[in-house]
Amino acid sequence: MLDAQSHFEQIRDTLPGDGQARAATLAAAEAVGLPTRRVESWHYTDLARLLKSGEATGVRTVDFAGVKALEAHFENGLLHGEPQAEGLSVAPFSNTIAHTEAPSPDTVMASYNHALAQNGLTAEVSGTLAQPLVIRTSGTQPVHLAHKISLAAGAKAVLVDDHMATGYANVVFDIHLGEGAELTLLRSQQAGHQVGLSRVTLEQDARYKSVAMISGGTLARHEAHVTLKAAQAHAELHSAVLGHGLSKAATHADFTYVIEHQAADTSSNTSAYNVLDGNARGVFQGKIIVRPDAQRVDAQMQTRAMMLSEGAEMDAKPELEIYADDVVCAHGSAIGELDRDALFFLRSRGLDEATARQLLVAAFLEQVTTHIDDEGLSEIMRQLVDTKINTLLGNLSGEVSS
Amino acid sequence: MSSLLDIKDLHAGIPDKPIINGLSLSINPGEVHAIMGPNGSGKSTLSYVLSGKEGYEVNGGEMVFDGQELAQMSPEARAIAGLFLAFQYPLEIPGVTNMTFLKTSLNAIRRGRGEDEMDAASFLRLAREKSRALGMDDDMLRRQLNVGFSGGEKKRNEILQMAILEPKLAILDETDSGLDIDALKTVAEGVNALRSPEHGMLVITHYQRLLDFIKPDVVHVMAKGQIVKSGGPELALELEKSGYAEYVGGAETASEGSPAHA
Ligand SMILES: Nc1ncnc2c1ncn2[C@@H]1O[C@H](COP(=O)(O)OP(=O)(O)OP(=O)(O)O)[C@@H](O)[C@H]1O
Ligand SMILES: [Mg+2]
Numbered sequence: 001m002l003d004a005q006s007h008f009e010q011i012r013d014t015l016p017g018d019g020q021a022r023a024a025t026l027a028a029a030e031a032v033g034l035p036t037r038r039v040e041s042w043h044y045t046d047l048a049r050l051l052k053s054g055e056a057t058g059v060r061t062v063d064f065a066g067v068k069a070l071e072a073h074f075e076n077g078l079l080h081g082e083p084q085a086e087g088l089s090v091a092p093f094s095n096t097i098a099h100t101e102a103p104s105p106d107t108v109m110a111s112y113n114h115a116l117a118q119n120g121l122t123a124e125v126s127g128t129l130a131q132p133l134v135i136r137t138s139g140t141q142p143v144h145l146a147h148k149i150s151l152a153a154g155a156k157a158v159l160v161d162d163h164m165a166t167g168y169a170n171v172v173f174d175i176h177l178g179e180g181a182e183l184t185l186l187r188s189q190q191a192g193h194q195v196g197l198s199r200v201t202l203e204q205d206a207r208y209k210s211v212a213m214i215s216g217g218t219l220a221r222h223e224a225h226v227t228l229k230a231a232q233a234h235a236e237l238h239s240a241v242l243g244h245g246l247s248k249a250a251t252h253a254d255f256t257y258v259i260e261h262q263a264a265d266t267s268s269n270t271s272a273y274n275v276l277d278g279n280a281r282g283v284f285q286g287k288i289i290v291r292p293d294a295q296r297v298d299a300q301m302q303t304r305a306m307m308l309s310e311g312a313e314m315d316a317k318p319e320l321e322i323y324a325d326d327v328v329c330a331h332g333s334a335i336g337e338l339d340r341d342a343l344f345f346l347r348s349r350g351l352d353e354a355t356a357r358q359l360l361v362a363a364f365l366e367q368v369t370t371h372i373d374d375e376g377l378s379e380i381m382r383q384l385v386d387t388k389i390n391t392l393l394g395n396l397s398g399e400v401s402s
Numbered sequence: 403m404s405s406l407l408d409i410k411d412l413h414a415g416i417p418d419k420p421i422i423n424g425l426s427l428s429i430n431p432g433e434v435h436a437i438m439g440p441n442g443s444g445k446s447t448l449s450y451v452l453s454g455k456e457g458y459e460v461n462g463g464e465m466v467f468d469g470q471e472l473a474q475m476s477p478e479a480r481a482i483a484g485l486f487l488a489f490q491y492p493l494e495i496p497g498v499t500n501m502t503f504l505k506t507s508l509n510a511i512r513r514g515r516g517e518d519e520m521d522a523a524s525f526l527r528l529a530r531e532k533s534r535a536l537g538m539d540d541d542m543l544r545r546q547l548n549v550g551f552s553g554g555e556k557k558r559n560e561i562l563q564m565a566i567l568e569p570k571l572a573i574l575d576e577t578d579s580g581l582d583i584d585a586l587k588t589v590a591e592g593v594n595a596l597r598s599p600e601h602g603m604l605v606i607t608h609y610q611r612l613l614d615f616i617k618p619d620v621v622h623v624m625a626k627g628q629i630v631k632s633g634g635p636e637l638a639l640e641l642e643k644s645g646y647a648e649y650v651g652g653a654e655t656a657s658e659g660s661p662a663h664a
Binding site for chain 1: 478492497503
């Protein structure tokens with residue numbers, strides 16, 4: 001992991017904005033330090049240990065270069081190319097988010113980001129983007145990025161976060177969806193150590209859909225705070241993890257959500273599908289908050305894990321905090337192994353055992369991929385899943401490696 | 403003529419529980435055999451043992467299919483050799499479409515036989531033709547495998563798989579259960595379409611009704627893991643009237659006074 005202070009000294013001259021304020025924020029963050037397992041929201045992700053021991057490697061299996069897309073490419077924090085399109089306006093990066101509160105262990109990673117953010121995409125969408133907007137993150141250096149994406153009323157966009165950086169990355173997305181705006185955020189992490197936070201607010205009739213696929217890298221922590229502020233706002237968060245690797249090279253993928261229904265007639269739908277082999281660990285923490293007066297809220301949350309090895313682990317912790325009485329909230333969690341009967345059925349139809357296993361794993365993850373409406377993008381995700389299953393899990397041992 | 407399937411004194415079951423107890427049965431190419439028998443007599447177990455399901459073990463006897471002893475073969479090798487089981491309880495597999503599954507299956511079997519894979523267009527034509535013949539909507543090919551299918555639709559889908567794979571020997575485990583009269587006829591037509599001098603069938607059923615449409619050459623009664631009686635189609639009619647009391651033997655069952663198939 002990086003030594004934040006010396007990293008700051010190194011890049012200080014290149015950072016935009018008020019250096020003094022950054023130094024103060026960093027000092028406040030350092031005083032709190034990295035969250036430990038005693039912090040509830042980090043209970044299953046021992047960040048200091050993971051950053052120390054995990055190998056931040058990854059293999060790039062697919063890329064989005066094939067799709068016709070707008071691209072902002074951050075390489076070691078430097079932006080190459082500026083996406084230009086009708087309905088899109090991109091502003092130079094500035095580090096302006098008010099961050100006055102003193103950090104707590106729960107928020108300290110956001111403070112580190114605020115102190116050290118080198119770059120980020122600041123984009124406003126005012127119409128319908130004809131092509132997906134791809135944010136590509138690559139490189140080997142530690143990097144802090146802060147993206148600000150705002151959709152005006154009625155705007156529509158598909159955003160792709162293609163994460164291939166092999167080092168440590170702390171990435172914050174601040175997303176605002178105006179009335180009736182629609183955003184799909186497709187996230188793919190194929191490498192590295194990523195600590196991510198997205199703060200999403202939705203106005204009336206806005207729709208937010210995030211589909212995340214973790215197929216490589218050793219640490220993926222994706223925290224999302226979604227606030228549904230007005231009627232008919234709808235949020236969907238779907239995640240897929242293809243976890244693999246032994247001991248220090250094992251995937252650790254943590255999705256931690258807080259979904260807050262502030263207004264009546266809002267809805268959310270969350271699903272998490274984890275395939276865990278080797279010593280991979282999946283974590284899902286989902287908290288649904290329904291504020292008083294937020295009547296007729298419909299909130300659904302599903303966690304499913306397919307355990308392929310005895311050395312793998314899944315922790316699922318759904319939480320409901322409901323202050324209104326007329327709501328439909330449900331959460332379910334199912335953790336199991338590959339279905340032996342399904343395996344037999346497929347083999348009885350001529351598929352060899354390895355092919356049958358691969359098909360069942362792919363079918364399991366398809367339940368996330370299927371949420372991607374854009375055909376080109378969903379095809380890339382399918383390719384990614386198939387290739388990963390073939391190469392990494394081609395010898396899906398199911399054998400003990402604890 | 404050498405038999406298509408020759409089972410001799412088969413003993414099989416799950417660990418510590420014998421279920422098939424010295425069963426013998428021989429099916430010649432072109433023949434349709436029916437097995438009837440009370441619940442729990444081991445009919446599904448026989449079908450699983452023949453198709454190689456994990457967890458079932460063979461403790462004695464032989465089962466020779468088309469000249470090959472099955473016991474040591476993997477389930478996929480048996481499928482490639484031409485054995486097919488229509489499951490009593492078809493599974494749902496979300497995330498894979500019926501079409502993809504059918505194509506993967508057919509091509510796996512063709513590859514296993516050293517044949518060329520079928521190209522996408524020819525396969526599509528074949529799948530459409532076979533599914534229409536079974537009165538299935540094209541939509542059912544696009545849907546996820548058995549997900550949300552009604553009981554009867556799942557059974558039809560098993561027959562669709564059979565129609566596409568054209569196995570040498572098809573074992574149908576209660577494919578008729580849960581079918582309405584029209585579906586029963588359609589399924590029977592599907593089965594009859596596969597009848598030929600080379601193909602054999604083993605039809606497990608509780609009801610004579612199916613056998614009105616699929617005329618069996620031989621009817622067997624199975625009880626306690628054995629074939630206790632074999633005869634012509636008239637045996638099925640007899641069973642329909644008198645039940646299994648005579649075969650299950652134990653005075654206990656008889657004294658309960660209820661037909662075992664009720
Ligand atoms: N995996 C298993 N574990 C435990 N018991 C089993 C298993 N498989 C079969 N049996 C038992 O073996 C016996 C035979 O079961 P089987 O399913 O073969 O009967 P069947 O003749 O097909 O009955 P039905 O007409 O109800 O379908 C039953 O008592 C059943 O409970
Ligand atoms: Mg049965």
